[in-house]
Amino acid sequence: MRVLVLTGAGVSAESGIPTFRGKDGYWRNLDPTKLATPEAFARDPQLVWDWYRERRQRIRNARPNAAHEAIARLAHQTEEFLLVTQNVDDLHARAGVAAEKMVRIHGDIFVTRCSRCEFERHDYEQEDEEQDAAYGVREHVRAFKAATCRRTPKCPACHALLRPGVVWFGEQLSRNELERVEDFLDGGACDVVIVAGTTATFGYIIDWALRGSRDGAELIEVNPEETPLSRFATRLVREPAAIALPRIVDDLTASRSAIL
Ligand SMILES: [Zn+2]
Numbered sequence: 610m611r612v613l614v615l616t617g618a619g620v621s622a623e624s625g626i627p628t629f630r631g632k633d634g635y636w637r638n639l640d641p642t643k644l645a646t647p648e649a650f651a652r653d654p655q656l657v658w659d660w661y662r663e664r665r666q667r668i669r670n671a672r673p674n675a676a677h678e679a680i681a682r683l684a685h686q687t688e689e690f691l692l693v694t695q696n697v698d699d700l701h702a703r704a705g706v707a708a709e710k711m712v713r714i715h716g717d718i719f720v721t722r723c724s725r726c727e728f729e730r731h732d733y734e735q736e737d738e739e740q741d742a743a744y745g746v747r748e749h750v751r752a753f754k755a756a757t758c759r760r761t762p763k764c765p766a767c768h769a770l771l772r773p774g775v776v777w778f779g780e781q782l783s784r785n786e787l788e789r790v791e792d793f794l795d796g797g798a799c800d801v802v803i804v805a806g807t808t809a810t811f812g813y814i815i816d817w818a819l820r821g822s823r824d825g826a827e828l829i830e831v832n833p834e835e836t837p838l839s840r841f842a843t844r845l846v847r848e849p850a851a852i853a854l855p856r857i858v859d860d861l862t863a864s865r866s867a868i869l
Contacts, residue, residue, distance in 0.1 A: 611689040611799045613821040614680055615814055619806025619832060621696050623851040624671040630808070636660050645777045654761045654770050661773045665718055668698045676805065676850035677704035679858040684710050686862050691793040693817065695807060697775045712789050714782055720774025723764040729774060790817060798824035801861060805831040806850040809838040829857060
């Protein structure tokens with residue numbers, strides 16, 4: 610069985626990660642679709658970093674839900690499998706999807722990279738801003754400067770601003786990750802394509818779903834609401850991903866066992 614799964618924010622919403630759209634996504638009354646842009650970072654890097662630090666913390670505290678677990682199970686039980694996720698959190702990985710079976714097309718929120726050169730690092734550990742409280746009064750100014758420095762970190766190689774390793778609105782997708790998706794699509798038609806928890810507003814998501822499901826594959830859309838992809842789907846499941854996916858994966862793996 611050859612399977613392509615495309616996921617978006619709806620899959621992580623039930624782990625408590627707010628989607629960008631809707632009022633839950635707002636942060637300090639700011640619209641995330643305007644914060645996650647190169648323009649916002651150029652205007653106020655500290656504000657953008659504060660937002661990403663809060664999101665990183667929320668993700669560290671979150672756990673994979675039944676949708677992540679169902680997808681990981683499908684990945685294990687399928688010979689040819691690719692998950693393309695638009696989510697920058699690490700919940701698919703923590704549920705057990707191997708890195709070689711997953712493309713994180715919008716990047717990784719725990720990567721910090723230089724805005725100018727090739728430098729990047731993985732910043733999973735919790736930033737230690739809290740330690741500032743331990744400084745004495747005489748150290749206050751130094752602590753304040755250190756805290757400010759941490760809030761807008763600089764590249765150790767070239768001193769330009771560091772930024773989160775995610776793809777912002779209006780930016781190009783990573784060529785490496787794009788090639789991995791193309792390679793999988795070129796490798797043969799899929800038996801099943803599942804598109805879950807995404808409003809499919811990006812043209813490339815629709816394009817990949819349609820190319821993956823060429824030659825009569827089943828195209829399953831899991832989303833409580835209609836999306837631009839709905840009219841192409843062979844099966845519409847109007848439920849949240851954490852409810853629908855465990856059942857869909859059970860059905861798929863059971864039918865495969867029956868064939869074998
Ligand atoms: Zn640099």
